[in-house]
Amino acid sequence: MTDLPRCRECVAEYGAAHDRRRREALGKPVRGICPSASAIHVDHCHATGKVRGVLCFNCNSGIGKLGDDPDRTRRAAAYLEGNSWKPILVAPGVYQLPS
Template sequence: MEVPTGCKLCRQCGEVKPHSEWHKNASASDGLSTRCKACRAVQGRAGHLKRAYGLTEAERDAMIAAQGGVCILCQESLAEHVDHDHQTGKVRGVLCFGCNAGIGQLKDRPDVLRRAAAYVEGNLWKPTIVAQGVYRQPS
């Protein structure tokens, strides 16, 4: 296959792409990576799933399909982010960005999440003062 000047053949996808579609690699003879940016990105995501969660892309996709393709919490947005317990590392499900970030902002603490739900439902969480500096929390 003849490759035009200013282009390179990707060993992964087999496509000829312009040099702008390649990362630089100072140790390579032509100064460019062996795989195009798109192929590196796909492989990078797959590697991250395996390293971080022990999942393949197929396993993640099966979880998303089992959830109907949507976030397991809000059941509206697309499920794209693998959620896991930061203590045990166990994968819980696949969430949308907003729900995953929300759980993270509340530090994965069920007690805080329950209070947040009660707050949103209009049940204000107000501790009762028993003595100066001593509070009783509602049960």
């Protein structure tokens, strides 16, 4: 993730890119991660810039802070569900923690 632009020209370019993503997102479905909040934030892939949909602020920033990484997101969900530290029996007397 990059820092916000500082000069007037860069701010204008950043704003134009954001507006393009928002217009593109108008045709995308609202994602159902958080049904209780208003979905008004454009979710996009930071690697490609491609718009995925529209989310609420907290879900959008949470995905970004997890690095757009599905495996990291699954591990976070397992942690919240209390499953991340339950060892798995792989052989008699041999346990492995989920990755």
